[in-house]
Amino acid sequence: MKRIYDLLVIGGGPGGYTAALYAARAGLSVAVLEKLSAGGQMALTDTVDNYPGFPEGIDGFSLGENMQLQAERFGAVTELAEVLDMDLSGKEKAVHTSEGTFWGKTVVISTGASPRKLGLPNEEFYTGKGLHYCAACDGMRYKGKTVAVLGGGDSAVADALALARIAEKVIIVHRRDTLRATKVYHQTLEEASNVTFLWNSEVTELLGQGKLSGIKLKHVQTGEETELSVDGVFVSIGREPSSGLVKNYLELDERGYIVAGENTATSLPGVYAVGDVRTKKLRQIVTAVADGAYAAYAAEEYIAQV
Ligand code: NAP
Numbered sequence: 001m002k003r004i005y006d007l008l009v010i011g012g013g014p015g016g017y018t019a020a021l022y023a024a025r026a027g028l029s030v031a032v033l034e035k036l037s038a039g040g041q042m043a044l045t046d047t048v049d050n051y052p053g054f055p056e057g058i059d060g061f062s063l064g065e066n067m068q069l070q071a072e073r074f075g076a077v078t079e080l081a082e083v084l085d086m087d088l089s090g091k092e093k094a095v096h097t098s099e100g101t102f103w104g105k106t107v108v109i110s111t112g113a114s115p116r117k118l119g120l121p122n123e124e125f126y127t128g129k130g131l132h133y134c135a136a137c138d139g140m141r142y143k144g145k146t147v148a149v150l151g152g153g154d155s156a157v158a159d160a161l162a163l164a165r166i167a168e169k170v171i172i173v174h175r176r177d178t179l180r181a182t183k184v185y186h187q188t189l190e191e192a193s194n195v196t197f198l199w200n201s202e203v204t205e206l207l208g209q210g211k212l213s214g215i216k217l218k219h220v221q222t223g224e225e226t227e228l229s230v231d232g233v234f235v236s237i238g239r240e241p242s243s244g245l246v247k248n249y250l251e252l253d254e255r256g257y258i259v260a261g262e263n264t265a266t267s268l269p270g271v272y273a274v275g276d277v278r279t280k281k282l283r284q285i286v287t288a289v290a291d292g293a294y295a296a297y298a299a300e301e302y303i304a305q306v
Contacts, residue, residue, distance in 0.1 A: 005029045007299050008095055008104030009076075010083055011242075013040025014285045015275030016110035017067035017076075018292025019299075024074035026300050031102060032071070033095060035082045039064020040112045041239075041276070042285055046136035046162065051285050060136075063285075088249045088271050091306065105306070106270045106299040109246055109258060110292070113239035113276040113283070118150070122206050130212025135159035135234050142167045145231035148215060149173070150203060156236035157181040157189060163234065164192040171230070173198045175220055198228070206233075241277045253279050264295040270302050 007023045009016045012034030020030045037043060045060030054063075068078060081097035088107060095102045115133035117123055123131065132138040135149070139162055147167045149160045152174035164170045170192075177199045179186065189195055198217065205216035207227065214229040241257045243250075251259040251267035257280075258273035260266050266273050274291035276283045 002103060004092055004103040004105060005031045006104070006303055007031075007106050007108060007296070008033065008093065008102055009108045009110060010086075010095065011040060011110035011112060011275075011277075012038045012064070012068060012078065013110050013112050013275055013288065014042055014064070014067055015288035015292040015295075016040070016108060017064075017071045018289040019108045019110065019272070019274060019295045020071035020076040020292075021067070021074060022293050022296030023299060024071055024076040026296065028296075028300060028303070030071070030076040031104075032068075032076060032078045033081050033083055033097060033102060034078055035080070037061075037064070038068035038078070040110075041114070044134050044137050048285065083245060086245060086249070088246070088268055091270075093270065105303055106272070108264075108272045108274055108292070108295045108299065109243075109250075109266070109277060110274045110288070111242040111245070111277050113241045115235065116238045116240050118203060118235055118237070120203065120206055126206050126208065126212045129210070130208060130232050131206065132232060132234050133236075135162050135236070138232075139163050139166050139234075142232045144168050146171070146229075147232040147234060148198075148228065148230045149234045149236055151236040151238070152176055152179045152181060153236070153238060154181045154185065155238070157185040159234050159236045160195055161185070161188060161192060164195050167232075168194060170195045171198055171228070172196070173201050173203065173215075173217065173228075175200065175202050203233075239276065239283075243277055262291075262294065263298060264291050265298060270299070270306070272298055 006028035009032040042060040047057040049057040081099035085096040087094045146169040207214040260273040260278040264272040272295035275288035
């Protein structure tokens with residue numbers, strides 16, 4: 001028999017599991033559809049230091065697992081399933097997955113965002129062979145070695161500082177002559193004696209034979225080309241929303257984020273977007289969980305009205 005959940009949550013990150021927690025506590029039936037494991041991108045974070053309640057910090061994987069357990073304590077279920085397609089237009093919303101079709105009266109999209117790629121030939125080939133997108137996950141491979149970090153935002157700086165504790169030398173390569181990262185990071189960076197900068201530089205080629213051993217750089221003002229030998233490269237140039245599956249149903253902004261405000265309402269009634277996948281200024285765990293709470297509240301109101 002076809003089971004229709006009050007709420008289907010797509011993506012088990014902090015926003016998704018908070019929506020599940022609040023909805024389950026309000027007595028709604030809830031299923032969270034998750035491809036891999038709880039926590040989303042957060043699960044790849046070594047230490048989360050800016051989520052309140054953990055004075056010593058907490059690793060992202062444990063925090064994700066805890067959020068899952070907390071939602072499940074109130075009756076939410078987790079289905080390990082990869083979402084392949086969906087039909088959100090009707091009153092009963094269908095989500096087609098690798099494990100069959102799930103139905104929901106309301107749907108919360110919390111699919112997050114993933115690292116932006118450089119868009120260079122051979123990028124896929126070198127991924128994991130000297131080219132990485134997660135310093136917390138792969139940094140330990142470069143103990144005593146030389147690495148480059150690409151980017152100039154908070155992520156790049158946080159990655160560079162984490163890598164500076166492991167690698168012998170860290171070179172931040174940025175296409176501008178100044179960092180975009182918040183000021184709080186600047187002094188810490190200056191104090192890290194093994195971090196240097198290459199300004200106004202763009203990576204034009206990944207070099208190596210079988211494994212990455214360097215990068216070709218172009219000076220953005222002079223056009224001069226140079227080569228830099230490194231043992232590893234960490235790409236930290238921002239993220240892209242995972243919104244491809246809903247692009248035919250929901251309004252997206254020009255960068256692909258689902259258009260939704262603080263009330264998490266999307267362009268379709270009964271469908272809510274939470275966390276990194278929606279339009280917002282500050283993409284953090286605390287803002288994602290706040291979204292989750294609101295989405296559950298909105299879903300409850302919607303169900304009471306239809
Ligand atoms: P971001 O702020 O968008 O910065 C991306 C950086 O990568 C920019 O410096 C950008 O250069 C550069 N970039 C983008 N595309 C590039 C390309 N194709 N080639 C070379 N460089 C490229 O992204 P983010 O650092 O990932 O941060 C995202 C959000 O998460 C921000 O709101 C940030 O504050 C937050 N965050 C917070 C923390 C924390 O600890 N509180 C840690 C990490 C991230 P331009 O400057 O020239 O555009």
